[in-house]
Amino acid sequence: MIEFEDVSKSFDGAKAVDRLSFTVAAGEFFVLIGPSGCGKSTTLKMINRLEDYTSGHIRFAGKDITEYPVEALRRRIGYAIQSVGLFPHWTVEQNIATVPRLLRWPRPRIRDRVAELLRLLRLDDDSRHRYPHQLSGGQQQRVGVARALAADPDVLLMDEPFGALDPVTREALQSEIARIHQETKKTIVFVTHDMQEALRLASRIAIMNRGRLVQIGSPIALVREPADDFVRAFVGGDDRGIKLLSLETAAERVRAGESAPGPPIRADAPLSRALSLMIEHATDRLPVIDASGRPLGALHLADFPRQ
Amino acid sequence: MPRNRVLLLLFAIGSIAAFALAFLTLAPNRLVSGAPIPLSYAINGARWLALLPGAALLPAAFLRRRRPTQVYVIACASLFLAALLWLAGDAAARLAAAGSQMARISLGAGFWLLFATAALALSDAVRRAFRSPLTRIAVGFAAALPALAVIASGHLDRLAIAREYAAAHELVGIAVVRHIELVLGALAPTLAIGLPLGVLAARRPRLRAPLFSALNVIQTIPSIAMFGLLMAPLAAIAEFAPALPRLGISGIGVAPAIIALFLYALLPIVRNAAAGLASVPHAVLEAARGMGMTRRQILWRAELPLALPVILSGVRITLVQLIGLAVLAALVGAGGLGAIMFQGLFADALDQVLLGVIPIVLMAMLADAAMSALVALVQQQRQ
Numbered sequence: 001m002i003e004f005e006d007v008s009k010s011f012d013g014a015k016a017v018d019r020l021s022f023t024v025a026a027g028e029f030f031v032l033i034g035p036s037g038c039g040k041s042t043t044l045k046m047i048n049r050l051e052d053y054t055s056g057h058i059r060f061a062g063k064d065i066t067e068y069p070v071e072a073l074r075r076r077i078g079y080a081i082q083s084v085g086l087f088p089h090w091t092v093e094q095n096i097a098t099v100p101r102l103l104r105w106p107r108p109r110i111r112d113r114v115a116e117l118l119r120l121l122r123l124d125d126d127s128r129h130r131y132p133h134q135l136s137g138g139q140q141q142r143v144g145v146a147r148a149l150a151a152d153p154d155v156l157l158m159d160e161p162f163g164a165l166d167p168v169t170r171e172a173l174q175s176e177i178a179r180i181h182q183e184t185k186k187t188i189v190f191v192t193h194d195m196q197e198a199l200r201l202a203s204r205i206a207i208m209n210r211g212r213l214v215q216i217g218s219p220i221a222l223v224r225e226p227a228d229d230f231v232r233a234f235v236g237g238d239d240r241g242i243k244l245l246s247l248e249t250a251a252e253r254v255r256a257g258e259s260a261p262g263p264p265i266r267a268d269a270p271l272s273r274a275l276s277l278m279i280e281h282a283t284d285r286l287p288v289i290d291a292s293g294r295p296l297g298a299l300h301l302a303d304f305p306r307q
Numbered sequence: 308m309p310r311n312r313v314l315l316l317l318f319a320i321g322s323i324a325a326f327a328l329a330f331l332t333l334a335p336n337r338l339v340s341g342a343p344i345p346l347s348y349a350i351n352g353a354r355w356l357a358l359l360p361g362a363a364l365l366p367a368a369f370l371r372r373r374r375p376t377q378v379y380v381i382a383c384a385s386l387f388l389a390a391l392l393w394l395a396g397d398a399a400a401r402l403a404a405a406g407s408q409m410a411r412i413s414l415g416a417g418f419w420l421l422f423a424t425a426a427l428a429l430s431d432a433v434r435r436a437f438r439s440p441l442t443r444i445a446v447g448f449a450a451a452l453p454a455l456a457v458i459a460s461g462h463l464d465r466l467a468i469a470r471e472y473a474a475a476h477e478l479v480g481i482a483v484v485r486h487i488e489l490v491l492g493a494l495a496p497t498l499a500i501g502l503p504l505g506v507l508a509a510r511r512p513r514l515r516a517p518l519f520s521a522l523n524v525i526q527t528i529p530s531i532a533m534f535g536l537l538m539a540p541l542a543a544i545a546e547f548a549p550a551l552p553r554l555g556i557s558g559i560g561v562a563p564a565i566i567a568l569f570l571y572a573l574l575p576i577v578r579n580a581a582a583g584l585a586s587v588p589h590a591v592l593e594a595a596r597g598m599g600m601t602r603r604q605i606l607w608r609a610e611l612p613l614a615l616p617v618i619l620s621g622v623r624i625t626l627v628q629l630i631g632l633a634v635l636a637a638l639v640g641a642g643g644l645g646a647i648m649f650q651g652l653f654a655d656a657l658d659q660v661l662l663g664v665i666p667i668v669l670m671a672m673l674a675d676a677a678m679s680a681l682v683a684l685v686q687q688q689r690q
Contacts, residue, residue, distance in 0.1 A: 048597055050593070050596060050597055070599075071599040071600070071601055072599070073599070074596070074597060074598060074599030075598065075599035079594065079597035079598060081590060081593060081594060081597070083588075083589075083590035083593075084590065084594070085588070085590035085591045085592075085593055085594030085595070086591075086594070087591060087594075087595075087608075087609055087613075088588075088591070088613065089612050089613060098598055098600075099598050099599065102598070102599060102600060102604070144594075147598075148598075157597075
């Protein structure tokens, strides 16, 4: 869906982005991560041409992005940013309808689409007539995401979209975006500096440092086999074991049919939560249940260290 | 302890004015200056009762500053304004009955100070009691009704200013219309040229400094000099193109007046347009660009609407400034209320000066109130 080929950007002689090459496949949740100033935001903004590049090629849907009229390209790519940037003088509905209106969709279609997106982002239907300042920060970002999705874009670019939210709201919106990704199968390119967030959401992570791509791979691959000390430190240093547990679910280690005392844990919960529960209740086994509460088996602490 | 020192101070000034200065002046004819008539003449007999609403303002200075107190102040001040007018009219009628038909009875410094302090107390209370400009305008208008009723009743007819008005009311009407024409005639090109200049200043930082220096230089030219400076070149142009004078463009008259007013009005319009555009949040612009809005769409759908309250404040300042400046247009033969005012000044006829000044003050107040309300309406929509 998106291809970077040897892309560089120089700033007064210094390289902000240095010979970047990678491909984002359709339907992927692709996370760009790195310390501040590593060029991850710049890289993201190159895709919708908010930033220029000095050399190399970027292709979108098979065609070089410079071959599209710039506005047409941007209208095909959803864009959500940390500061949201809702239009303060427009209602929620008008904000969400921005791109469909630019594309001159008929009115009834826009109205239906807004209703659909309000449902998708779990916003009240009443909120369509509110103004942005009447919403909480979390609600504003929900509207921001709805607006980015409005014209059903092929790709969604998100620039630290949850960075300014409190931890509880951030977590809720992370679940929301994970669900939306599953439901819509959109290609998402997501910038963050929060490794926890990246590990939780990404199907693939690209770690950048000083304008270069350091390592690219699935969350498990990054935690298990960091390419160098920088990646090792960035994915969690001494806590990498715990990070690994957070990437696997109870379902993957359950001993089917066995039973155990203690508080039950759901099969889709990460192993890190299971470990936490075991420590909290001073036990080395837990009963595992499925989403509807039926017992599936038991989880043993002894099985955790398996590679 | 006084809780409202402003009111207390106004009351003190009013009291001193009431007893130390002439309430009215009486002159045997238009040429000599008048003899003072004290307030005691106006309030003899039971007429002193008319001062009660004014006296009732004093305790309000010691009451808690709550809305009921402010409403009480508004009511008292409103009645007091009407009472002052009534007293002046009544005293003038009695003086006229006693003296000759030629006698001129003018409002004295004491009357004006009392009237001004009561009006200030009123506007201060309205401002404190009500937030929304629309309510303020409505309450202010309601509070002016008693005074307007006294004026409309013909009770002031024996005052010299009323006689001046009776003699010249057609001229005043023409002057008011001309004044408005001058102001709007200058405002229209100011907006048409100033707003694009403001956009340009916001977009091109390199252009901003020289543009604002030029506009600032214009502001430093004394206004009378400006009107004078424009006469020569315009007269020269009219000389070369004989068609122009037929269109009303020549060295004297409306053309130099409107050009001078336009030049003065540019700075606040351009400055506020540029400031308004600069205040648009960066995130909004980034999101707008990222969603594929064109520059023109961003300007019309996001930047200008968001800058509108600041731009309108600029228009408000400009409008009030223009109403005042347009007085000087009379000096280059453009007419307007300034013509009446200057005529009075040169003839040493204070009442005639007032005939020009009072409509200007009212016009400026109305323009200010109307524009404030407009700004508030625009902002209200987003709050």
